[in-house]
Amino acid sequence: MTGSINRQWILAARPAGMVGPEHFTLREKPVPAPGQGEVLVRTRLLSLDPANRAWMSPAPTYRAPVMPGDVMHGFALGEVVQSNAPDVSVGDLVEGMLGWQDYAVMKATEVARRDARYRPEALMGVLGITGLTAYYGLREVGRPKPGETVLVSAAAGAVGSFAGQIAKIEGCRVVGTAGGPEKCAWLTQELGFDAAIDYKSADLRAALKDACPRGIDIYFDNTGGAVLQAALFQMNTGGRIVCCGNLSQYNAEKPGPGPMGVPGLLVVKRLRMEGFIVMDYFATRPQAEATLAKWVEEGRLKAQEDIVEGLENAPAALAGMFAGRNRGKLLVRVA
Amino acid sequence: MTGSINRQWILAARPAGMVGPEHFTLREKPVPAPGQGEVLVRTRLLSLDPANRAWMSPAPTYRAPVMPGDVMHGFALGEVVQSNAPDVSVGDLVEGMLGWQDYAVMKATEVARRDARYRPEALMGVLGITGLTAYYGLREVGRPKPGETVLVSAAAGAVGSFAGQIAKIEGCRVVGTAGGPEKCAWLTQELGFDAAIDYKSADLRAALKDACPRGIDIYFDNTGGAVLQAALFQMNTGGRIVCCGNLSQYNAEKPGPGPMGVPGLLVVKRLRMEGFIVMDYFATRPQAEATLAKWVEEGRLKAQEDIVEGLENAPAALAGMFAGRNRGKLLVRVA
Numbered sequence: 001m002t003g004s005i006n007r008q009w010i011l012a013a014r015p016a017g018m019v020g021p022e023h024f025t026l027r028e029k030p031v032p033a034p035g036q037g038e039v040l041v042r043t044r045l046l047s048l049d050p051a052n053r054a055w056m057s058p059a060p061t062y063r064a065p066v067m068p069g070d071v072m073h074g075f076a077l078g079e080v081v082q083s084n085a086p087d088v089s090v091g092d093l094v095e096g097m098l099g100w101q102d103y104a105v106m107k108a109t110e111v112a113r114r115d116a117r118y119r120p121e122a123l124m125g126v127l128g129i130t131g132l133t134a135y136y137g138l139r140e141v142g143r144p145k146p147g148e149t150v151l152v153s154a155a156a157g158a159v160g161s162f163a164g165q166i167a168k169i170e171g172c173r174v175v176g177t178a179g180g181p182e183k184c185a186w187l188t189q190e191l192g193f194d195a196a197i198d199y200k201s202a203d204l205r206a207a208l209k210d211a212c213p214r215g216i217d218i219y220f221d222n223t224g225g226a227v228l229q230a231a232l233f234q235m236n237t238g239g240r241i242v243c244c245g246n247l248s249q250y251n252a253e254k255p256g257p258g259p260m261g262v263p264g265l266l267v268v269k270r271l272r273m274e275g276f277i278v279m280d281y282f283a284t285r286p287q288a289e290a291t292l293a294k295w296v297e298e299g300r301l302k303a304q305e306d307i308v309e310g311l312e313n314a315p316a317a318l319a320g321m322f323a324g325r326n327r328g329k330l331l332v333r334v335a
Numbered sequence: 336m337t338g339s340i341n342r343q344w345i346l347a348a349r350p351a352g353m354v355g356p357e358h359f360t361l362r363e364k365p366v367p368a369p370g371q372g373e374v375l376v377r378t379r380l381l382s383l384d385p386a387n388r389a390w391m392s393p394a395p396t397y398r399a400p401v402m403p404g405d406v407m408h409g410f411a412l413g414e415v416v417q418s419n420a421p422d423v424s425v426g427d428l429v430e431g432m433l434g435w436q437d438y439a440v441m442k443a444t445e446v447a448r449r450d451a452r453y454r455p456e457a458l459m460g461v462l463g464i465t466g467l468t469a470y471y472g473l474r475e476v477g478r479p480k481p482g483e484t485v486l487v488s489a490a491a492g493a494v495g496s497f498a499g500q501i502a503k504i505e506g507c508r509v510v511g512t513a514g515g516p517e518k519c520a521w522l523t524q525e526l527g528f529d530a531a532i533d534y535k536s537a538d539l540r541a542a543l544k545d546a547c548p549r550g551i552d553i554y555f556d557n558t559g560g561a562v563l564q565a566a567l568f569q570m571n572t573g574g575r576i577v578c579c580g581n582l583s584q585y586n587a588e589k590p591g592p593g594p595m596g597v598p599g600l601l602v603v604k605r606l607r608m609e610g611f612i613v614m615d616y617f618a619t620r621p622q623a624e625a626t627l628a629k630w631v632e633e634g635r636l637k638a639q640e641d642i643v644e645g646l647e648n649a650p651a652a653l654a655g656m657f658a659g660r661n662r663g664k665l666l667v668r669v670a
Contacts, residue, residue: 054603061603062572224598237397243601258593263559266578266610268389268396273608275601 006031007311009072009100011056018251018322019053021315024072024100032105033082039108040082043098045124046311046332047075048318049158050222053250062277072100072314076334077114077124088113093120095128100314102334118293125329126162126303129278131292133244134162136281138170138220141242141274146171148217149236151208153199153227154247156183158329161191163220163244165301168192172218175211177204177227179324186327191302204230215239223247225256232261235271243275251322304328341366342646344407344435346391353586353657354388356650359407359435367440369419374443376413378433380459381646381667383653384410384493385557388585397612407435407649411669412449412459423448428455430463435649437669453628460664461497461638464613466627468579469497471616473505473555476577476609481506483552484571486543488534488562489582491518493664496526498555498579500636503527507553510546512539512562514659521662526637539565550574558582560591567596570606578610586657639663 005028012025034040054061055073066073076098080090085108088094096111098104114123125131137159144150150167154160155176164187167174176187177199184196195211197204208216208230215236221228225248228241235241249255265271281288295301306326308317311334321330340363347360369375389396390408401408411433415425420443423429431446433439449458460466472494479485485502489495490511499522502509511522512534519531530546532539543551543565550571556563560583563576570576584590600606616623630636641661643652646669656665 062605221598228598241598243598243606246599246602249599255595255599258595258597260590260593262593262597263556263563263576263578263608263610264581264584264590266608267581268610270397270610270612270615272610273598273601275598275603275605275607277605280605 004031005029006101006103008102009311009314011066011068011070011072013068014056014058015053015251018319019056020319023056024315026312031103034084034105037085037108038105039080039085039088039094039111041078041094041096041098041104041106041111042081043076043078043102043104043311043334045077045120046098046100046314046334047077047124047128047130048308048314048321048330048332049075049130050245050247050250050321052318053322073097074100074314075129077120077128078104083108093123095123100311102311121305121307121329121331122296122303124331125158125305126296126301127289127292130158130329131162131303132281132285132288133278134159134166135288135292136278137242137244137276138163138166138218140281141276142218142220142240144170144172144218147173149173149175149212149214150218150220151212151216151231152176152220152222153231154178154222154245155187155193155196156327157222157247158326159244160220160222161187161304161328162301164193165191166295167218167220169295169300173212173214175208177223183324183327199227205233208234218242220244224249224259229259229261232259232265235265235269237269239269239271241271241273243273247322306330308332310334339366340364341436341438343437344646344649346401346403346405346407348403349391349393350388350586353654354391355654358391359650361647366438369417369440372420372443373440374415374420374423374429374446375417376429376431376433376439376441376446377416378411378413378437378439378646378669380412380455381433381435381649381669382410382412382459382463382465383649383656383665383667384465385580385582385585385656387653388657408432409435409649410464412455412463413439413446418443428458430458435646437646456640456642456664456666457631457638459666460493460640461631461636462624462627465493465664466497466638467616467620467623468613469494469501470623470627471613472577472579472611473498473501473553475616476611477553477555477575479505479507479553482508484508484510484547484549485553485555486547486551486566487511487555487557488566489513489557489580490522490528490531491662492557492582493661494579495555495557496522496639496663497636499528500526501630502553502555504630504635508547508549510543512558518662534562540568543569553577555579559584559594564594564596567594567600570600570604572604574604574606576606576608578608641665643667645669
């Protein structure tokens with residue numbers, strides 16, 4: 001059923017540094033009505049991702065920035081509660097850029113139907129953009145071979161935890177970096193990583209040498225910054241750096257210098273550093289989803305979700321993600 | 336005929352900064368005799384390349400560094416004057432790491448026979464490692480499409496001048512950077528570049544914007560440094576950076592910081608930065624050489640060589656290359 005109030009988180013001010021609840025204002029509006037070709041979607045699960053922070057900066061990324069006064073952008077899973085479009089039915093489970101709000105009016109072409117056989121949390125995590133980002137990034141960009149060493153940064157995060165587990169499935173030696181001993185223990189004891197490095201305490205370069213005695217063949221980079229710098233020196237000839245994210249920089253007021261060794265080490269070691277966007281691989285999305293679902297079912301891929309209850313808690317949850325408080329895929333349950 | 340003296344340039348001391356004649360000593364030795372399975376080669380043309388400087392540093396590159404007291408490493412074309420190997424005949428034209436000396440004893444497996452139908456200078460330039468580096472780097476790593484914009488740094492140098500011309504043949508808009516107005520004029524008037532930028536005088540970022548109004552799709556990077564930094568900001572989504580060399584850093588005492596925007600721009604614009612080594616593509620070398628030879632014959636590819644006479648002038652010529660004095664492929668005629 002449709003309530004009568006639509007709560008919306010508005011970008012109140014662009015953060016200069018670390019994002020926090022003070023950058024958002026909660027507003028209440030009437031639930032909007034869909035026009036012709038449009039649907040009304042009730043948000044169920046809101047995905048919180050490092051990219052949310054990037055969209056709050058004035059520089060365009062792969063999408064336009066959020067403007068102050070706008071509803072905060074966010075990817076979400078929702079249920080169609082009203083439809084003026086022939087291909088979409090009330091009750092359909094759909095995903096799209098619904099934003100940080102209870103209800104969104106969307107063009108039917110702006111949402112994608114999801115398979116209600118799966119858990120909603122899985123649809124937003126291991127079987128959603130997050131899982132697919134890890135899957136395509138590791139397989140299509142990284143191109144792992146059995147026996148290779150794969151390093152994953154922010155390995156206790158959503159994409160990282162999947163990327164590392166998929167690398168294990170591919171037969172690689174897998175090392176993760178994470179913040180704090182609890183997360184590190186979780187990586188090795190629960191997720192099957194071969195080693196984990198606490199980036200907050202360790203001498204990174206020495207710890208990487210220890211954990212990767214045969215060097216690094218693939219570095220799945222979610223962070224940039226210090227881990228990228230240390231990894232570059234340990235890369236093997238012919239190595240690949242999958243540029244998935246730049247977590248260490250999203251809250252920086254101005255961009256720091258790039259890593260030493262670019263481009264020198266790329267030339268000498270014939271390295272490839274490559275950014276990607278998951279949508280470029282969507283031609284094979286059904287097969288990829290089926291593979292991920294099978295791995296989950298077989299117990300080879302653990303789909304950890306970290307659920308925050310209530311739309312009202314979204315800003316604090318986003319800040320918490322950058323403080324390293326989540327483990328696995330961070331979602332806000334809205335309804 | 337074989338003379339009785341073998342002049343050899345010895346690495347006297349590792350340069351800390353810019354390389355100069357003071358880092359070499361000329362020594363005279365008797366001409367050596369080849370053992371079983373070996374050949375004696377008389378050096379005819381010595382190739383001078385930015386990589387020579389890299390080999391003088393203590394850090395290993397794709398080959399071991401030259402040690403003080405060693406004959407300076409160098410790639411060269413020579414003539415077999417004595418052979419104790421069944422597959423190699425006196426009079427054969429061969430290439431290999433003969434070093435900076437009049438004569439070298441080589442295992443037969445360490446030299447490769449070249450086709451004496453071609454000019455020796457072409458064999459060391461457009462039809463040698465230099466031309467092939469430009470050819471494979473642009474085509475296999477850069478993967479140009481007609482209509483794309485290609486930027487080449489050190490475009491008046493050996494590899495750069497070929498890479499730019501090959502990009503024109505591939506139907507691209509081609510912009511080069513070079514030092515000084517004369518080289519820039521040569522690029523546009525003689526080699527057919529669409530635009531040239533004097534990196535010494537220009538506001539690089541503004542000049543790149545002007546010269547590349549539709550952004551940069553491929554940056555063929557021979558220099559790293561300031562041109563790479565400026566280019567990164569002008570790269571189009573899906574762009575490729577061919578990491579061929581790092582000329583701006585070879586004489587640096589310690590590595591500078593990397594370019595800002597790595598890895599952030601790689602993520603956001605889905606860029607690929609990739610190093611390569613020409614030998615990885617040698618399975619198709621005969622076809623590549625034939626293609627290059629055909630382009631030269633048709634007048635579509637100008638093979639500019641800059642010849643220094645006499646082995647005694649090799650150290651000064653190498654220093655001159657880093658001072659930007661050569662145009663096209665720099666060779667020392669030894670005999």
